[in-house]
Amino acid sequence: METEQTSPFSSDPIMLSALEHYAYCPRQCALIHVEQVWSENLYTMRGRDVHEQVHDDSSHELAGVRLERSLPIWSSRLNLTGKADLVEFHGDIPYPVEYKSGRQRKGNPETLQLCAQALCLEEMFGVPVPKGAIFWHGSRERREIVFTDAMREQVERVAAAVVEMLDKRIVPPPVNDKRCEDCSLKESCLPSVVADKARSRKAARELFVI
Numbered sequence: 001m002e003t004e005q006t007s008p009f010s011s012d013p014i015m016l017s018a019l020e021h022y023a024y025c026p027r028q029c030a031l032i033h034v035e036q037v038w039s040e041n042l043y044t045m046r047g048r049d050v051h052e053q054v055h056d057d058s059s060h061e062l063a064g065v066r067l068e069r070s071l072p073i074w075s076s077r078l079n080l081t082g083k084a085d086l087v088e089f090h091g092d093i094p095y096p097v098e099y100k101s102g103r104q105r106k107g108n109p110e111t112l113q114l115c116a117q118a119l120c121l122e123e124m125f126g127v128p129v130p131k132g133a134i135f136w137h138g139s140r141e142r143r144e145i146v147f148t149d150a151m152r153e154q155v156e157r158v159a160a161a162v163v164e165m166l167d168k169r170i171v172p173p174p175v176n177d178k179r180c181e182d183c184s185l186k187e188s189c190l191p192s193v194v195a196d197k198a199r200s201r202k203a204a205r206e207l208f209v210i
Contacts (some may be wrong), residue, residue, distance in 0.1 A: 004081065013074065014080030018162050019116050019155065023109035025179055027189060030171040065090055072122045073120040078159045084117050094121040096132040103139040108151075108155045111132055112158060 008143070021029035031037040059068050067090040074081040086097040096117040100110055111134065118129040132145045164170070173189035174180070183189065 010155055013079050013081035014159070014162050016073075016113055016116050016120070019080075019158050019190060020109040022158055022162050023167075025110045025175055025183070026161075026165070026172045028183060028185055030165055031185050031188060033162070034167060034169050036173055037185060054071050056210040060143050071115060071125060073122045075116075075120040076155065078116075078119060079121060079163055080116060080120055080159060082117075082120075084121075089120065092125070092127055094118075094125060094127070094129050096121060096129070097142075098132070098133060099137060101137050104134075104136045104141050104143060111145050111151065112155060114145055115147045116155045116159070118147050119152065119155055 018029055018033050045209075051132040059066070061067065068087045068089065069085070071084045071087045072082075073084050084096050085099045088097060096114055098110060098114045100115070113134050114134060118132055121129045129147065131144055132141050133144045134181055135142045152173045174189050176191040180186055180189070
């Protein structure tokens with residue numbers, strides 16, 4: 001008699017983009033994926049325009065390399081789903097390319113999302129995916145990323161954290177730092193107001209501590 005297999009996850013698959021949101025700011029991730037809050041600013045509009053240009057759902061070959069645009073990808077093991085902007089197939093080996101608006105900047109949220117795409121492709125095609133690239137549309141720069149063991153472990157940790165956040169509907173407090181300056185959700189998040197209230201409550205508690 002066959003037994004029905006059940007998923008280890010109670011939530012629906014999480015979007016790959018949620019990993020980048022979480023790596024940038026856990027509260028931003030929660031506002032988007034738990035509270036369903038979204039606002040546009042100059043940066044999000046530029047990013048949307050770049051992705052609309054890339055996501056033409058096409059497949060062709062160039063110089064012996066097969067190019068798949070807007071390729072649906074997933075990982076059952078990590079409960080991830082999404083679309084890769086571009087996957088180059090060098091023989092049987094997938095090579096994900098993530099497109100970003102603007103210019104190359106410091107930090108690793110983008111590389112984390114790209115590494116997550118690699119883990120999805122490894123599970124889907126059963127081959128190692130050792131590297132990929134990020135293309136910065138504003139500066140026309142392409143940076144190759146080698147997926148280290150540390151990066152892979154970080155993807156697994158962040159994916160687990162996002163699953164827990166969605167399952168428990170956790171909304172972390174605001175960070176109220178330089179990340180907030182260009183965030184499209186600043187008006188919804190109100191980082192300075194919430195932070196001031198938290199400081200006031202802490203001060204009030206400490207006032208009565210003997």
